[in-house]
Amino acid sequence: MSGSAVLVVDDEPGMRDTLVAILEQNGYQVSSAPDGESAFSAVQEMEFDVVVMDIRMPGRDGVSVLQDMGEPPPQVILMTAYAQEARLQAAASANAFAVLHKPFETRRMLGLVADASRAGK
């Protein structure tokens, strides 16, 4: 798990930066993207074990990016502050590894990333 490649996608710089810092502190290889489009490009270019991605972003949203990811897909943990019913259902059916409702316990997020990383291996 340590050394696993993790992509953090969030349009909120505060959330993105703190997540990157926490994951790096816990030994992950962390990249970040500020929106869905660049996240999609990043996934095409590089191979990630885990993607931690906000659902609601300008442009493409997290669920849409998840749906379009190629084979083999990374394990995706979606985050949301706006628990919209339809998008949550879509996330569930697109095989998101988990959905985290903001604000979440940092330890829980770390636990899920670790589990996802193990599941992807």
Place this chain on the structure above:
Amino acid sequence: MPKSAASGQAARPRAGRPLRAVSAVTFLVLVGVVVVSSLITSEVIRNQERLILRERTGEAAAVLGSAFTGSQASLRLLGTLARSGQGRGALFTEAARSITTAKGQAFLVTAQRGTRTTVIAAAGGAPAVGTLLPADEGQLARRALSATGMVTGLIRQGSARWLAFGVGQTAGPGTVVWEEVKLSAGTTVQPGASSPWGNLAIAIYASARPSPATLLIATTKELPLTGLRYPFRVGADTWLIVAESPHPIVGMLAEAMPWIILAIGLLIAVLVTAVIETLGRRRDYAAAQVEERTSSLRTAMAELEQAQAQLIRQEKLAAVGQLASTVGHELRNPLGVVMNVLYLMEAGAGNDPDGPMRRHIATAKREISAATLIVSDLLDYSAGRQPILAPVRVSELVAEALSVAPPPKGIQVVQEGDPHLTIDADHDQIRQALLNLITNGYDAMSGGGGTLTVSVIPASESVQITVTDTGDGMDAETRDAIFTPFFTKKARGIGLGLAVTKRIVEAHHGTITVRSAPSAGSSFTITVPAAAALASVRA
């Protein structure tokens, strides 16, 4: 509009209800009119009856009277013949014989000398010339001599009765000319059916009074008669006819007319009363119906107004909810960032777990958790979402909740039961429900500390999670209100925690119950379906 105390049911016509006043008065008036009409008719018919009886009786008297006037004329003629005969009785006898019409009829002339009355001429069944008349006939002869006109009398000879007519002074001074008719043995005769008086009961007396001694003839044995008394003149005397009608002369129909009027009148009175009563009741019923409809219309209007007010309230609430939802969502990101920052700070705060920086960070985390719970409750209440179910281990949820809301000083947390039980649940929603129950338990013991027990035990196809505190407890009134939104007894809090907890548990097809008494603590139990046995447990 006048208030009506009577409900529609009470106004409905029912059997056994007394007549309305209008109907009763109408009935009594009609009955009165009918009875009076009947009495008047009865009186008129009785008068008519009396009038006809008098007329008939008068006719009978007139017939009798005229017959006897003829007798008087005959006797005068006989007297003249007797006088002109100068004692030769042959002329008298021949004349008398010529006017004799029946057996038992006798003609004679008497002369009065002193108190003795002697027959001086005789014809028919009369006593022989020279015979001295008995005293009663003598008395009659004396009366004939002093009377003007014919006298009449009944004379008895043994069992035979004679009716005698006498005219005085016509055959010379002191003489009386007699006609005597022998009466049949009985006084009762049966008049023929064709007789004009055949339908009357008649008694004829040869006197002004109805004395049995002077009864000449009667058509009935039922004497004395009580009907009409009709006196009439026969010569110098007054006779009497008493007449009665055993059957109505006016006819059976006329006789029955008062009763017919009474019967038909009463029938009409009953019918008219029934019609009036029916119409009245129908009108009352209609009025009651109108009143009932009006009343229900009023109720409907009131309900409509209430519903409108409720709608306006709900619209206001929805607007507030919309605002709360927007603010809540916007707060979630910064709260999450602060949570992350606190984690990073904790990592750089040194290794001493009791160091001042770590304590400050713990305080900040607790307050952030409280804020997070409030935001979650508010969002869940304003737009509660359906749970997304996945198998989750209960012990994990409890541990997370206790990590987010660690016990304040003086409160001890005890965990009991099976830590491996798994439920089908929305992780975040059930954690929120547990957080609400746990923080409520802390608040109930905030005065002097205590013990919070979280027990997880299996039930049939479900799992019971019970959170028990040793705090102040609740009275029945509070206990009944705790699940009502915005109900709170805390100094802090918006009163949504238990309402949202109940909503979440019910959305999971579970139940929540509470046991509590003042100063005996409270115990909340949520029961949710256990995970299917083969479901994989995702950590």
